[in-house]
Amino acid sequence: MSDLSASPTAAPRRISPHAKRGGVKAGENRFGILLLIPALTAFGLVVLFPFLEALRLSFYEFTIQMMSPEFVGLDNFRRILTDPTIIGSFVTTLIFVSLTTFFSITIGLGWALILNHPFRGQAMLRGLSLLPWVMPAVVAAFLWGWIFNSRYGLLNSLALDFGLIEYPVAYLSTNAGAMAAVVITKTWLSVPLFMAFFIAGLQNLDREQIEAARVDGAGNFHVLKDHVLPHLRPVMMVTVVLGIVGNLQHFDTIWALTGGGPVRATTVLSIEVYRRAFEQWDIGMAATVGVVWVATILPPAYFYLRQLMMRAE
Amino acid sequence: MADLKIEGLNKRYGSVSVLRDIDLTIEHGEFVVFVGPSGCGKSTLLRMICGLDDVTSGQLMLANEVINDVPSSKRGIAMVFQSYALYPHMSVADNMGYALKLAKTPKDEIESRVRNAAEILQIVPLLERKPRQLSGGQRQRVAIGRAIVREPDVFLFDEPLSNLDAALRVDMRMEFARLKDRLGTTMIYVTHDQVEAMTLADKIVVMHDGRIEQVGSPISLYNNPVNRFVAGFIGSPKMNFLAARFTDGAVAFQSGHLHMPHASARLTEIGIRPEHLRVGDDGEGVVQGRLVATEHLGSDTFAMVEVADSERPVMVRIPGERRIPHGSSLSLTFDAANVHMFDAEGTALPNETRRADAA
Ligand SMILES: Nc1ncnc2c1ncn2[C@@H]1O[C@H](COP(=O)(O)OP(=O)(O)O)[C@@H](O)[C@H]1O
Ligand SMILES: [Mg+2]
Numbered sequence: 154m155s156d157l158s159a160s161p162t163a164a165p166r167r168i169s170p171h172a173k174r175g176g177v178k179a180g181e182n183r184f185g186i187l188l189l190i191p192a193l194t195a196f197g198l199v200v201l202f203p204f205l206e207a208l209r210l211s212f213y214e215f216t217i218q219m220m221s222p223e224f225v226g227l228d229n230f231r232r233i234l235t236d237p238t239i240i241g242s243f244v245t246t247l248i249f250v251s252l253t254t255f256f257s258i259t260i261g262l263g264w265a266l267i268l269n270h271p272f273r274g275q276a277m278l279r280g281l282s283l284l285p286w287v288m289p290a291v292v293a294a295f296l297w298g299w300i301f302n303s304r305y306g307l308l309n310s311l312a313l314d315f316g317l318i319e320y321p322v323a324y325l326s327t328n329a330g331a332m333a334a335v336v337i338t339k340t341w342l343s344v345p346l347f348m349a350f351f352i353a354g355l356q357n358l359d360r361e362q363i364e365a366a367r368v369d370g371a372g373n374f375h376v377l378k379d380h381v382l383p384h385l386r387p388v389m390m391v392t393v394v395l396g397i398v399g400n401l402q403h404f405d406t407i408w409a410l411t412g413g414g415p416v417r418a419t420t421v422l423s424i425e426v427y428r429r430a431f432e433q434w435d436i437g438m439a440a441t442v443g444v445v446w447v448a449t450i451l452p453p454a455y456f457y458l459r460q461l462m463m464r465a466e
Numbered sequence: 467m468a469d470l471k472i473e474g475l476n477k478r479y480g481s482v483s484v485l486r487d488i489d490l491t492i493e494h495g496e497f498v499v500f501v502g503p504s505g506c507g508k509s510t511l512l513r514m515i516c517g518l519d520d521v522t523s524g525q526l527m528l529a530n531e532v533i534n535d536v537p538s539s540k541r542g543i544a545m546v547f548q549s550y551a552l553y554p555h556m557s558v559a560d561n562m563g564y565a566l567k568l569a570k571t572p573k574d575e576i577e578s579r580v581r582n583a584a585e586i587l588q589i590v591p592l593l594e595r596k597p598r599q600l601s602g603g604q605r606q607r608v609a610i611g612r613a614i615v616r617e618p619d620v621f622l623f624d625e626p627l628s629n630l631d632a633a634l635r636v637d638m639r640m641e642f643a644r645l646k647d648r649l650g651t652t653m654i655y656v657t658h659d660q661v662e663a664m665t666l667a668d669k670i671v672v673m674h675d676g677r678i679e680q681v682g683s684p685i686s687l688y689n690n691p692v693n694r695f696v697a698g699f700i701g702s703p704k705m706n707f708l709a710a711r712f713t714d715g716a717v718a719f720q721s722g723h724l725h726m727p728h729a730s731a732r733l734t735e736i737g738i739r740p741e742h743l744r745v746g747d748d749g750e751g752v753v754q755g756r757l758v759a760t761e762h763l764g765s766d767t768f769a770m771v772e773v774a775d776s777e778r779p780v781m782v783r784i785p786g787e788r789r790i791p792h793g794s795s796l797s798l799t800f801d802a803a804n805v806h807m808f809d810a811e812g813t814a815l816p817n818e819t820r821r822a823d824a825a
Contacts (some may be wrong), residue, residue: 380553
């Protein structure tokens with residue numbers, strides 16, 4: 154006993170030569186920042202710089218007839234608030250985004266619940282379900298354009314065969330029909346991604362928890378309502394935000410299917426900006442709409458990122 | 467009244483046979499423990515009783531009704547899972563009241579029953595917490611509470627103590643004993659720990675490789691194991707086995723002998739528990755060996771003695787503290803009445819001296 158307590162005084166203490174100044178974690182942050190430099194450079198070049206340029210242009214009037222942009226202050230923003238066509242684009246965007254987000258998530262969730270139960274051909278069906286995801290959007294637009302075509306379209310021929318209609322219908326030339334078509338196409342494109350999210354979420358649902366609920370007397374409905382959906386809540390948050398951001402940005406299938414028409418029935422903000430910039434060459438106004446549009450995307454994007462960060466912790 | 471009856475039950479997963487020919491009757495109010503090594507099918511049997519797995523063949527009867535195809539939500543059986551399986555997004559109170567809520571029990575009755583169960587388990591202060599804010603032992607109590615609240619016909623427990631540390635396990639074991647007296651419900655308790663089985667059970671069901679080896683009270687299994695497996699499984703430390711032959715009215719070992727005139731010629735092995743061996747040569751059986759190691763527990767000293775007739779060192783329990791030099795030769799002795807005898811298949815052979823004792 155006594156010789157043990159004596160030993161520290163016998164050998165003087167010194168600090169190990171391997172010790173790091175600033176503690177064991179020192180230097181880790183610096184290394185992290187180093188790793189971020191390439192990504193930050195790319196972000197600056199392709200995102201930040203063009204955005205700042207657009208922000209600058211939104212304070213100018215700059216059309217095809219003008220030699221150089223002319224500073225007009227907040228004039229463009231005032232025009233947006235009073236221009237009924239642009240306000241119309243906001244409303245159209247709101248309708249498009251709500252419908253596509255709602256249907257993508259409900260169908261994605263339903264499909265994930267079906268595919269989560271083992272059955273024959275499950276793996277194959279899962280694989281097939283991912284097809285729209287890997288398909289280029291333009292091909293998807295072409296495919297759905299063919300389905301909705303007023304003369305030889307699949308929908309018309311099926312409806313005629315079943316006697317639901319007497320004459321072929323030009324779906325894309327009515328306001329509601331065109332909106333339905335772009336919503337269906339985008340939903341079809343988004344379902345696989347959301348399904349994948351939900352399947353991933355379902356796979357880490359504790360099986361014994363569900364069994365415990367069954368022993369407690371829960372049928373399918375209560376298992377879904379009381380256990381599966383609460384478990385998927387974080388995933389649901391992420392998909393809602395992801396859906397909103399993605400659908401706010403969406404351009405290609407709408408452009409290919411309807412070109413924003415008939416008249417302005419499917420002119421969402423992305424189409425509006427494109428038209429202003431590259432058809433009317435009203436660059437200043439296009440930039441302004443773009444800035445407002447980005448401003449609407451930012452809050453949901455922020456919530457999405459925050460949700461991701463919180464889950465990473 | 468026979469409460470739960472299992473007849474000719476089999477379970478296969480594809481071509482793998484997990485349970486074979488299970489026959490078992492569990493009386494109302496009995497505390498039954500299924501015990502056996504990991505992978506012997508205990509959980510599978512429990513899952514079939516509560517309806518989480520299909521029965522491949524055979525019958526499952528509760529109060530004389532065949533319940534093979536009754537979904538678990540309709541069986542009135544409560545189960546405590548090994549992982550506790552608490553509902554993570556519900557408070558402790560909601561976890562415990564969930565089954566009652568599904569059964570459309572009035573709110574104030576749910577509240578009073580939850581409170582009552584919480585008082586029994588001493589978790590009243592935890593009722594508003596979420597499961598992740600609880601320690602392992604507290605989760606365990608909540609899981610038990612969730613089962614008690616339902617006042618079920620049958621309780622099932624799947625290795626409920628295996629995730630707790632040793633000290634807590636002893637405490638909870640005591641609480642199970644108290645719970646059993648207090649509730650008086652039929653309870654089926656699964657464990658791989660034979661000490662838990664011995665201390666809690668009215669009736670132990672020893673399982674091995676998908677079969678029931680023996681059913682009986684703890685003491686009857688300890689005194690009269692029907693085969694070598696049960697003999698080796700029940701009792702701690704384990705029973706010692708010595709290769710033996712019966713010739714000319716005596717049992718012979720390489721390193722000793724046992725005076726036993728009525729043994730069977732089929733005898734190939736005898737079993738003797740550590741607590742029935744002692745150092746010396748005054749008993750009916752004597753073997754010679756060499757001490758290889760000792761364990762000192764204070765209350766007892768366990769000596770491990772190398773004997774020519776056993777592959778593993780023979781374990782001897784010596785009451786109190788004894789120091790014996792390692793490597794020394796010694797002779798071990800025992801009484802014929804404490805000897806278990808087995809044939810080549812491992813089936814127990816009758817011991818006449820023991821019979822006479824018991825009578
Ligand atoms: N779903 C399953 N599919 C195939 N084999 C299984 C399945 N569940 C359990 N088993 C097998 O059944 C045997 C018994 O398992 P189990 O009842 O969990 O044993 P215990 O609870 O006694 O440890 C094990 O060999 C296990 O591998
Ligand atoms: Mg098990």
